[in-house]
Amino acid sequence: xxxxxxxxxxxxxxxxxxxxxxxxxxxxVQFVPAPDTARKIRAWIDERYPDLPGxxxxxxxxxxxxxEDGVATWPDLPHAFTQAAISIVGAQIHPxxxxxxxxxxxxxxxxxxxxxxQQLPPNRKNQHGRRHARGxxxxxxxxxxxxxxxxxxxxxxxxxxxxxxxxxARNAGDQGKIVEKANLLNKAGxxxxxxxxxLWQGALDTLRLPGERISSRWLGTEALMLASAPYKSTKELxxxxxxxxxxxxxxxxxxxxxxxxxxxxxxxxxxxxxxxxYAVAHDVIAILKRYAEVDKAVSGKADLPLLSVLQSIREHIxxxxxxxxxxxxxxxxxxxxxxxxxADLLRLAKAKNDKNRDVRWAWEADEAKQLADNTMAKAxxxxxxxRHETLMKQAETxxxxxxxxxxxxxxxxxxxxxxxxxxxIKKAIA
Numbered sequence: 001x002x003x004x005x006x007x008x009x010x011x012x013x014x015x016x017x018x019x020x021x022x023x024x025x026x027x028x029v030q031f032v033p034a035p036d037t038a039r040k041i042r043a044w045i046d047e048r049y050p051d052l053p054g055x056x057x058x059x060x061x062x063x064x065x066x067x068e069d070g071v072a073t074w075p076d077l078p079h080a081f082t083q084a085a086i087s088i089v090g091a092q093i094h095p096x097x098x099x100x101x102x103x104x105x106x107x108x109x110x111x112x113x114x115x116x117x118q119q120l121p122p123n124r125k126n127q128h129g130r131r132h133a134r135g136x137x138x139x140x141x142x143x144x145x146x147x148x149x150x151x152x153x154x155x156x157x158x159x160x161x162x163x164x165x166x167x168x169a170r171n172a173g174d175q176g177k178i179v180e181k182a183n184l185l186n187k188a189g190x191x192x193x194x195x196x197x198x199l200w201q202g203a204l205d206t207l208r209l210p211g212e213r214i215s216s217r218w219l220g221t222e223a224l225m226l227a228s229a230p231y232k233s234t235k236e237l238x239x240x241x242x243x244x245x246x247x248x249x250x251x252x253x254x255x256x257x258x259x260x261x262x263x264x265x266x267x268x269x270x271x272x273x274x275x276x277x278y279a280v281a282h283d284v285i286a287i288l289k290r291y292a293e294v295d296k297a298v299s300g301k302a303d304l305p306l307l308s309v310l311q312s313i314r315e316h317i318x319x320x321x322x323x324x325x326x327x328x329x330x331x332x333x334x335x336x337x338x339x340x341x342x343a344d345l346l347r348l349a350k351a352k353n354d355k356n357r358d359v360r361w362a363w364e365a366d367e368a369k370q371l372a373d374n375t376m377a378k379a380x381x382x383x384x385x386x387r388h389e390t391l392m393k394q395a396e397t398x399x400x401x402x403x404x405x406x407x408x409x410x411x412x413x414x415x416x417x418x419x420x421x422x423x424x425i426k427k428a429i430a
Contacts, residue, residue, distance in 0.1 A: 001076075001146045002074065002075065003054075003064075003076075004053075004112045004114075004146060005112075006074070006076075006077045007054075007110060007111070008054050009053075009054055009055050011109075012042065012045075012052065013038065013039075013042055014110060015077070015106070015110045016042055016081065017035065017038045018106045018107060018110050019077075019078075020034045022102050022103075022105045022106055023093075023097070023098075023102065027091075027097065030085070030089055030090075030091045030092065030093070031085070031089065031091070037085075037089060040084075040088045041081060041084040041085060044083075044084040045081075048080075049065065049074065049080070051064075051065070052074075076095075078095045078096075078098035078103075079095045081095075082095045082098065104144075111144050112144070113143070113144060114142065114143055114144070114145070114146045114149050115139055115141070115142045116139070116140045116141045116149055116153055117138065117139055118137070118138045119134065119135065119137055120136050120137065121135045122135040140153065141153065161188060162188055162190045165184050165185065165190050166185070166188075168184050169181045169185050172184060176259075177259045178198065178199060178202030178203075178259060179256065179257075179258050179259045179261075179262050180259060181198070182195045182198040182202075183195070185198070186386065187385070187386060188385075189384040189385030189386075189388070190384065192384045192388060194389055194392065194393075195389060196253050196254040199250075199253045199254065199262060200243065200246050200247050200250065200253055201243075202262065203246050203250055203262065203265070203266050204243055204246045207242070207266060207269075207273050208242055209242065209273075209277070211234060211235045211238035211239065214238040214241060214242065214277055215234055215238060217278055222285055225289065226281065226284065226285060226288070228288055228292070229284065229288060229326075230321060230322055230323045230325070231324075232323075237326075240327040241277050241280050241281055241284070241326060242277055243327035244280045244326045244327055244329070244331065245276040245277040245280050247327075247330070248276055248279075248280060249272070249276055251331050251332065253265070280326070283334060283335050284326055284334075287320075287321065287334075287338045288321075290338045290342055291317060291320075291321045293341075293345060294313065294317055294341050295317065297345060297348055298313050298314050298317075298348070306348075306351060306352065309347070309348060309351045310348070312362065313344045313347065313348060316344060316406075317341060320337050320340055320341060321337070321341075325337075330396065330400065333400045333403070336400075336403070339414055340403050340406065342411065343406055343407045343410050343414055346410055346411040346413070346414070347411065350410065358410075361409040361410060364409060364422060365405070365406060365409055367422065368402055368405050368422055371426065371429060372395070372398040372399055372402045372425070375394060375395045375398050375429055376395040376399065378391060378395075379392045379394065379395040380392075397428065398425060398428055398429065401424070401428060402425070404416045404417070404418075405421070405425060407420075408420050408421070
């Protein structure tokens with residue numbers, strides 16, 4: 001937009017005069033006589049900017065001069081005009097005066113007109129029966145403000161680009177190119193699904209075993225325990241167990257550059273895949289056993305002073321064990337859920353002995369939770385695209401740092417993999 005404020009070189013003299021005449025009277029008196037001052041301003045500009053925006057030829061346009069930072073650019077005309085006016089007549093004027101309403105008062109021909117055009121396909125044949133090389137041009141919109149036109153058509157342009165990318169992604173998916181499909185959708189902001197999630201799902205499609213084969217390895221007591229998982233059917237449960245196994249075997253799938261690398265990674269883990277599914281099932285059994293203990297401890301009648309603690313624990317365990325939790329939990333966090341539930345049991349036992357201490361810890365826990373919740377909300381508000389995914393990864397990291405912080409408050413004896421504190425959580429956000 002800055003370059004277009006100059007219009008074309010042949011209109012610059014008239015544009016300078018027009019700018020002087022459009023000034024409020026209190027400022028305009030500094031430039032009388034206007035034609036003479038305009039010529040001096042033009043001479044000042046020519047001395048410093050011998051090549052104006054739009055000068056040269058179509059084949060070889062003149063380039064902008066380099067500024068102090070070595071960047072080739074022209075200033076907008078209001079700034080150049082202001083500098084010239086201060087230098088020549090000592091004018092008391094600021095560039096902002098020459099924008100907005102004042103700029104709109106200039107004669108329309110002195111302000112560039114912008115058009116958004118669409119090249120249509122050729123629809124007519126010439127006298128030799130051949131189609132014209134180029135079709136007609138359809139004008140979609142015109143205006144005096146480039147920025148307003150950009151804003152007006154931005155969503156249409158994005159939607160059009162997304163539609164094209166989605167078509168390319170479908171073609172890639174049909175050809176089994178999972179990484180290419182994920183890259184297209186992710187970079188174009190055509191999905192809020194994480195790139196890693198798409199690659200894990202692609203790997204699962206290659207490794208998946210029949211659900212009956214997975215459940216046939218369970219012993220009677222194991223099958224009974226797994227039946228208590230919050231899933232509608234054994235089929236859904238075995239599918240989620242397999243997804244969790246894929247995530248455990250390929251924790252850094254997001255670093256794979258292309259489909260060949262993904263195929264090789266899947267090939268490398270194929271032999272241990274079934275045993276890993278069984279290992280994940282064992283972790284889930286430990287989680288379900290501990291969940292049953294906590295659920296029993298917070299159920300039934302309770303003393304009035306403990307009601308808030310019981311409610312807090314009920315709400316917390318619902319964020320750890322829920323329909324689909326096995327596949328949705330990050331691979332490094334899933335084995336730790338049993339420890340997080342154990343921490344709730346220890347919290348309850350300690351609260352019975354010292355309710356005031358629990359209240360103090362609860363204030364710290366709530367402050368940390370607010371930080372994590374705000375970070376997640378910010379990430380979810382970000383439109384789909386690479387930045388959305390980056391913010392979601394940060395929010396996910398904080399979500400599980402929060403669980404370790406809870407352990408450090410209420411169950412120090414269980415320990416945490418690495419030091420954790422409210423200050424470390426704040427630092428992770430910065």
